[in-house]
Amino acid sequence: MRIYNTLTRRKEEFKPIKEGEAGIYTCGPTVYNYAHIGNMRTFISEDLQVRALRFLGWKVNRVMNITDVGHLVSDADTGEDKMEQGARREGKSAWDIARFYTDEFFKDFKALNCADPDVTCRATDYIKEMIDLGLTLEKKGYTYVIPGDGVYFDTARFPDYGKLAGKSHIEGIQEGARIEANEGKRNPTDFAVWKFSAPGEKRQMEWDSPWGKGFPGWHMECSAMAMKHLGETIDMHWGGEDHVAIHHTNEIAQSEAATGKPFANYWLHARFLVTGDMGKMSKSSGEFLTTGLLVKKGYDPLAYRYYCLQTHYRKQLEFTWEGLDAASKGLERLREASRRLAGAPAGGKPAGKYLSDFKAALEDDLNIPQALACAWEAARDEALPAGERLAFLKEADKVLGLDLFAAPKAEADLEPELMALVEARAAARKAKDFKRSDELRAELAARGVLVEDGPGGQKWRRKPS
């Protein structure tokens, strides 16, 4: 398999540390709020990588962390801990917030057909490992203390600092850091290994350490947990593109300073999901788009997965409601085509040509849009025996994860009479005949169908019985 390595800025043949095996570390969510669908795009990309490797015969060990402490509001290691911010926002404890949003995250993760990681680890369970890593760095002379603030990593002492992001990125950070200057730092890029609890303040999450009571710096957890579960050098490290310049750059610095070995051989990054009017999607701007919101609007979560599958993970993806509507239709049509084949005589071999094209697409830096195109071609290729196409689509779905053979949703079977009312309401609304559209909505509600208006137009669902 050839993969694009952010570290070398080119596609490379993937050479594992251990023959036939791939150890993959993927940065997980910070569980202080719901994950937005932009976050989920990264998790879907990682899931596709894991599924593709397994499909191609690799033994994969995927580790994902849950950040439940230490991720501060500002990248400069200042400001409030996001967990404590979440706790204050909702009037709960930081521990309750962590539990609640971890559960919510995995609901979305599963709804999008992301396979469970082999190891899921919470930062708060690895405080000792993080302290040990900090002690190693201290012993080797990489750290210094800012009294009343914390223990910091001196990035000037690590000669390759910033190699992942490139020099211009680091200069950018230095520029930005000057604005929110931390007077005690030796270099603007220095980052916290351990933060002290403020004097006289009792934090909800704090631990004793050789340096004083406090909590670990955010970057520490990924290095400590990745090395604990995958060894000092790992095969692949995944994350969103926002992690390149700071989080992953700092993971590399502290890990390699501690061990003297490369931390990860291949660095992979999924690009952002953007919305036309809002730009980069974040929790602080505009409508907060979550998997749950899509479901509430009547979408199949796998329609969003399909939406992501249409664009290569290294290309920015623009989210629009129209695009999601089109993805819903595309997915349903592919499922219909697959279901029609399901009655074909069993025992067919997967169509060889399609299977080899499909594998070639996966091996070319995870070219999922191409792999999806193979599935479509096979579904439509009536010259080929149905049994072979059926067998191929079953194989392809192991990677695509679209539930191609799922039974149609009950909602898809709305009686023609009710469907006609739904369509009449959409037409009335389009004509700005709001009186009529309200009447039709009421009539539909009386007959068990709820209609909701959103930016993507009208959505309907059956009233839960």
Ligand SMILES: [Zn+2]
């Ligand atoms: Zn991380």
